[in-house]
Amino acid sequence: xxxxxxxxxxxxxxxxxxxxxxxxxxxxxxxxxxxxxxxxxxxxxxxxxxxxxxxxxxxxxxxxxxxxxxxxxxxxxxxxxxxxxxxxxxxxxxxxxxxxxxxxxxxxxxxxxxxxxxxxxxxxxxxxxxxxxxxxxxxxxxxxxxxxxxxxxxxxxxxxxxxxxxxxxxxxxxxxxxxxxxxxxxxxxxxxxxxxxxxxxxxxxxxxxxxxxxxxxxxxxxxxxxxxxxxxxxxxxxxxxxxxxxxxxxxxxxxxxxxxxxxxxxxxxxxxxxxxxxxxxxxxxxxxxxxxxxxxxxxxxxxxxxxxxxxxxxxxxxxxxxxxxxxxxxxxxxxxx
Numbered sequence: 001x002x003x004x005x006x007x008x009x010x011x012x013x014x015x016x017x018x019x020x021x022x023x024x025x026x027x028x029x030x031x032x033x034x035x036x037x038x039x040x041x042x043x044x045x046x047x048x049x050x051x052x053x054x055x056x057x058x059x060x061x062x063x064x065x066x067x068x069x070x071x072x073x074x075x076x077x078x079x080x081x082x083x084x085x086x087x088x089x090x091x092x093x094x095x096x097x098x099x100x101x102x103x104x105x106x107x108x109x110x111x112x113x114x115x116x117x118x119x120x121x122x123x124x125x126x127x128x129x130x131x132x133x134x135x136x137x138x139x140x141x142x143x144x145x146x147x148x149x150x151x152x153x154x155x156x157x158x159x160x161x162x163x164x165x166x167x168x169x170x171x172x173x174x175x176x177x178x179x180x181x182x183x184x185x186x187x188x189x190x191x192x193x194x195x196x197x198x199x200x201x202x203x204x205x206x207x208x209x210x211x212x213x214x215x216x217x218x219x220x221x222x223x224x225x226x227x228x229x230x231x232x233x234x235x236x237x238x239x240x241x242x243x244x245x246x247x248x249x250x251x252x253x254x255x256x257x258x259x260x261x262x263x264x265x266x267x268x269x270x271x272x273x274x275x276x277x278x279x280x281x282x283x284x285x286x287x288x289x290x291x292x293x294x295x296x297x298x299x300x301x302x303x304x305x306x307x308x309x310x311x312x313x314x315x316x317x318x319x320x321x322x323x324x325x326x327x328x329x330x331x332x333x334x335x336x337x
Contacts, residue, residue: 002330003306003323004130006146011137012062013069016151019132020073020081023148026128027074031084031149034122040087041080048090048177049083055179055204056082062136063186066151074149084149088169089177089207092257102244102302103155104265104291105166105212106277107221107236112313115214115221116277117156117166119145120293123303131306131321131331139190143319143335145306153186154209156308158317161192162216162336164310170208170246171257175228181206184226193217198224198233205229208252210242216312216336225249241269241280243291261300264288281307282325292325313337 008018031037039045057064071081083090108114121129128148135141144157157165167185184206191197194215201211201224208227214220221236228251243265246252268286272279284290293304307322316337320329 002127003321004128005331006130006132008132009135009137012065013072015134015136016066016069017073019146019151020070020075022073022130022132023128023146024074026125026148027076030122030124030128032076036087036091037084040090041083045083045090049086051178052086052089052180053082056183059179060183060187062139063151063183066186070149070151081149085151085182086180088154088182088209089175089180092171092173092175092207102259102262102265102300103166103168104243104269104281105168105210105241106269106273106280107212107214107223107240108277109221109236109238111219112311113214113219113221114277115164115166115212115310115312116281117212117308118281118292118304119155119306119308120302121147121305122301123296123298126303126305129305136190140192141335142189143333144189145308145321151182151186153189154182157189158310158319158335159189160336162312162315162317163188163191163194163197164212164214164216164312164317165189166212166308168210168242168244170210170225170227170244170249170252172208172227172246172252173255173257175205175207177206179204179206181209181227185209185211194220194222198222198231201226202231208246208249208256210244210246212242214310214312214317216317217315219312223248225252227251239273241266241273243269259300261289261293261298261302265291278307278309278322278325
């Protein structure tokens with residue numbers, strides 16, 4: 001099923017409303033009743049959600065307004081929709097919920113630098129996700145993969161400022177977040193430079209994410225792991241892969257949850273790094289659980305919903321999005337530069 005498209009511009013609330021309307025049917029049909037949604041909104045997590053809500057309201061008012069618009073577009077209570085934006089921070093330490101959310105990224109420095117990523121999500125959402133081309137008022141335009149019911153910034157994105165971003169879940173343990181990791185990812189999309197983005201991520205305590213970060217103006221790539229109030233950023237100077245567990249974040253190395261799929265995909269991707277990044281992400285022939293995930297009985301309840309390849313050159317990003325890497329891209333464009 002082809003990835004949908006959304007184009008919108010305007011105030012944060014208007015952007016959020018457009019996102020909500022685009023995802024409303026899928027949220028009501030496939031998400032609102034699932035165990036992950038029910039756990040995220042459970043009253044047992046009210047204290048955590050209230051702490052994160054206060055931080056977002058005071059420090060990130062534009063994103064707060066975007067989530068308000070998202071709730072309006074979905075036709076759901078704001079508190080419920082905000083809780084869903086906190087799901088990764090709340091559920092990472094709660095089996096079986098920690099099993100979910102996994103993707104694979106490949107970063108290859110050079111001229112051009114290449115960033116590639118498999119976006120893996122709930123199989124039931126195939127055909128309901130969309131590629132959003134958004135021009136928020138007072139911020140750079142960006143293109144991002146979007147899940148219904150969620151703000152952008154936690155999948156993959158390319159911005160008019162020439163920043164490329166891929167995002168992988170890290171299941172940090174023992175974290176008491178003050179801001180949702182998804183909100184920090186969304187805030188990155190307004191940054192002018194990679195240095196600004198790293199400084200933003202250093203400044204708040206959240207759940208764990210890995211960011212593959214590329215800057216077209218310099219052609220440089222970084223592997224950034226953040227969460228639990230700590231961040232490590234390593235420049236990528238050789239082909240690099242990441243598959244959902246911390247590789248250099250001290251807190252993650254000390255205490256994290258690694259699924260079998262995450263371990264298998266990391267090992268297989270590292271074994272294939274000499275090849276083309278798109279071929280790495282298309283691989284399903286490894287000895288363990290595959291990089292490209294198509295089994296409806298995947299043990300993490302994840303399937304590959306889209307694959308992106310970004311080439312950073314001349315201050316801009318040429319990008320292609322594939323439903324199936326063996327077929328021509330379904331979407332392509334250039335942004336920035």
